[in-house]
Amino acid sequence: MNSIKPSPTFAMVAKAAAMMAEGKDVVSLSAGEPDYDTPQWIKEAATQAMANGQTKYTQVGGTVALKQAIAEKLQKDNGLIYTPEQIMASTGGKQVIFNALMATVSAGDEVIIPAPYWVSYPDIVCLLEGIPVFITCSIENQFKLQAEQLAKAITPKTKWLILNSPSNPTGCVYSADELHSLAEVLRDHPHVNILTDDIYEYLVYDGKIFTNILNVAPDLADRTLVVNGVSKAYSMTGWRIGYGADPSTLFKP
């Protein structure tokens, strides 16, 4: 526990709240949180579910109906085919990432994290005594990881590459071509798993199109964990619902 530090994001959230309490006009760019409320139809569905008595323990990985709905979403929005058994819902995308790394990273294992990065990734890796391997992505490359950089960073100890597009904090979106180049490198290193954090999928601007690496490299599916959730897409950050999809047996008992 001593190897990790409190989330700088939440330190900034607290600071912004304190400044607002002093009456200052603050635009907080700290937490990745939409500035509108959860849509009314979602709140009504939740109220109805509570009224129907859906307030008890569920299956650990989410109800069958929820997993079915996630499978339909992945197929409809992303062209990715998963069965409900290959999906696990959890208390936010962060929990999914934590669980996946917890289950697979041993002391000394390396996890490649393109920088700038979401602050939670390295702390999760450090908590597990893994080694975060940062690759600095330059402004000239729009803060995106280049294939040559990836090839250089991979070692026999590399366990995961974390890909986050659209990215927190840069907002950069990887194109299909860019993902294709990264996939070429990954094909040469079958021991590297890919965690694709798609949580900002719908926050794309300027005509950019969200693409998952599996759209251009379906052959990598067996070692790819797709992470997503409702926090950013539907302004449901406090609801704590995220999910992971993975066809392999890596995360199964």
Ligand SMILES: Cc1ncc(COP(=O)(O)O)c(C=O)c1O
């Ligand atoms: C890049 C990234 N991934 C995952 C998450 C986790 O979101 P949640 O746990 O709310 O699903 C966040 C939240 O800030 C994020 O910025």
